[in-house]
Amino acid sequence: MKYVALIIPALFFALFLYALLKKVRLYDCFTEGVKEAVPLLLSIFPYLAAMLMLSELFERSGFSAALTQALSPVFSALGIPPEISKLVLLKPFSGSGSTALLSEIISAYGADSYIARCAAVAYGSSETVFYISAVYFAGSKKNLAKPVVISLTSNFISVILGCLLCKVL
Amino acid sequence: MNAIFSAVFLIAAAIFLIYDPNGFLPALLDGGQKAATLSLTLLASYCVWLGFFKVLDRSGLADKLANRLARPLGKLFRSSDREALGYASQNIAANFLGLPGAPTPLGVKATQKFLAAKNGYAADMLFVLNATSLQLLPTTVIALRAAAGSAAPADIFLPTLLATAVSSVLGAALVRLTGKRA
Numbered sequence: 001m002k003y004v005a006l007i008i009p010a011l012f013f014a015l016f017l018y019a020l021l022k023k024v025r026l027y028d029c030f031t032e033g034v035k036e037a038v039p040l041l042l043s044i045f046p047y048l049a050a051m052l053m054l055s056e057l058f059e060r061s062g063f064s065a066a067l068t069q070a071l072s073p074v075f076s077a078l079g080i081p082p083e084i085s086k087l088v089l090l091k092p093f094s095g096s097g098s099t100a101l102l103s104e105i106i107s108a109y110g111a112d113s114y115i116a117r118c119a120a121v122a123y124g125s126s127e128t129v130f131y132i133s134a135v136y137f138a139g140s141k142k143n144l145a146k147p148v149v150i151s152l153t154s155n156f157i158s159v160i161l162g163c164l165l166c167k168v169l
Numbered sequence: 170m171n172a173i174f175s176a177v178f179l180i181a182a183a184i185f186l187i188y189d190p191n192g193f194l195p196a197l198l199d200g201g202q203k204a205a206t207l208s209l210t211l212l213a214s215y216c217v218w219l220g221f222f223k224v225l226d227r228s229g230l231a232d233k234l235a236n237r238l239a240r241p242l243g244k245l246f247r248s249s250d251r252e253a254l255g256y257a258s259q260n261i262a263a264n265f266l267g268l269p270g271a272p273t274p275l276g277v278k279a280t281q282k283f284l285a286a287k288n289g290y291a292a293d294m295l296f297v298l299n300a301t302s303l304q305l306l307p308t309t310v311i312a313l314r315a316a317a318g319s320a321a322p323a324d325i326f327l328p329t330l331l332a333t334a335v336s337s338v339l340g341a342a343l344v345r346l347t348g349k350r351a
Contacts, residue, residue, distance in 0.1 A: 004306060004308065007266060007267075007268075008268065011266075011268075012221065015221070015224060015225055015228065015230065016224065018228055018230065019224050019225075019227065019228035022227075022228050022229060024224060024227045024228050026224065029223050029224050029227045030220040030221075030223060030224055031220070032223050033219040033220040033221070033222060033223025033224065034216045034219055034220045034223075035219075036215075036219045036223075036274075037212055037215035037216045037219050037274075038212070040215055040219070040274055040277060041208055041211060041212050041215060043277075044277065045204070045208060048204050048207065048208065048211075049200070049201055049204035050174065052200040052201070052203045052204045052207065053196075053197050053200030053201060053204070054174060054177055054178060054181075054200070055200065056196045056197065056199050056200035056203070057177070057178060057181035057182070057185075057193075057196050057197065057200070058177055058181055060181075060192060060196040060199075061180075061181035061182075061184040061185050061189075061192075061196070062184055062188070063177070063180055063181045063184055096203070096207075099309065099313075102310070102313060103313055103317075106313060106314060106317045107317055110317075111314045111317040111318055111319030111320075111322070112319050112320055112321070116314075116317075117324075117325055117328075120307070120310045120313075120314060120325045120329070121325050121328045121329045121332055123307075123309075123310055124302070124304070124307035124309075124310045124325065124329040124332075124333065125302060125329050125332035125333040125336060126301075126302060126333075126336070127299065127300045127301060127302040128300075129300045130173070132276075132296065132299055132300045133170065133296065133300065134170070135273060135277060136276055136277055136280045136292075136295075136296050136299070137170075137280065137284075137292070137296070138277070140280075140284050140292075142284065142289055142292065144170045145172075146293065146347060147292075147293040147296045147297050147300070147344065148170075148173075148300075150293075150297050150340050150343045150344060150347070151296070151297050151300035151301055151340055153339075153340075153343070154297070154301045154335075154336040154337070154339045154340035154343065155300070155301055155302075155336050157335065157336060157339060158301070158332040158333055158335050158336030158339075159332070161331070161332045161335055162328050162329065162331075162332035165327075165328035165331055165332060166325075166328055169324075169327055169328050
């Protein structure tokens with residue numbers, strides 16, 4: 001596991017060394033890239049803000065809890081433990097929220113419990129779909145229903161599969 | 170997106186109206202606050218990675234990567250736009266390596282290029298690949314479990330990899346099946 005930490009520094013070191021050998025003017029080039037950061041952020045900011053306000057409303061209104069409760073028999077029937085259905089529902093909306101929830105589950109049930117392992121797999125195999133769609137398609141008028149539905153479905157199936165795999169692996 | 174936003178917003182606002190009218194504005198403001206703090210975090214990671222990727226680009230390595238991957242990626246995305254495919258290939262590589270924050274700027278650039286070329290299929294495909302998580306090593310999860318004293322923090326690696334591979338393949342297949350032939 002400790003080798004994983006080497007990836008990022010090694011990548012930077014190797015690339016910058018290679019670029020120097022290729023006579024790239026590193027400082028000029030690096031700053032040119034950084035220059036694009038602010039415009040990029042500005043272009044996604046409105047969508048980011050709207051999405052985060054929405055996810056805050058979703059959670060605090062109790063809407064998310066009500067939905068979790070309503071869906072939990074369905075989830076149980078599919079082999080997803082009720083303890084993690086909230087995580088499954090929250091993940092598409094909020095990365096930081098679901099990370100916090102995952103740590104809660106891990107400390108409540110113990111890192112090596114079945115529930116916590118399921119939660120870890122559910123967290124790791126799905127993504128913040130609404131957030132990514134807001135950012136990637138910032139400002140486009142494209143109809144997002146299809147890709148969003150496809151992503152949510154695929155992620156949901158992978159959670160079911162993950163919970164099953166945690167039983168056998 | 171408009172439908173989801175409207176539906177979730179209205180239902181949540183109605184619940185607030187009935188049960189907790191004073192909680193509504195603070196919830197919105199907290200969302201805004203999170204957007205403001207997250208923006209700074211994102212800006213920091215964009216600075217690092219956009220700098221890095223400009224160097225990658227200028228060194229000629231990005232081109233090499235794109236050339237190597239042009240054929241399979243061109244097929245996957247039904248596109249021959251070299252620049253867009255280049256960004257897409259780097260986005261996928263960054264996802265695999267789990268470089269935090271790196272895939273987003275590349276994905277946004279590739280999507281903008283695809284959409285400018287009216288290739289909605291490619292944009293959908295790239296989005297679904299990103300939204301079904303391509304990460305090889307779930308580093309955040311492993312770190313959390315290690316911190317909580319797990320005996321084998323990495324033992325969720327295999328189930329996660331299998332589950333996420335299934336979701337990505339399934340997602341890509343669905344995009345392909347539902348996409349019109351270009």
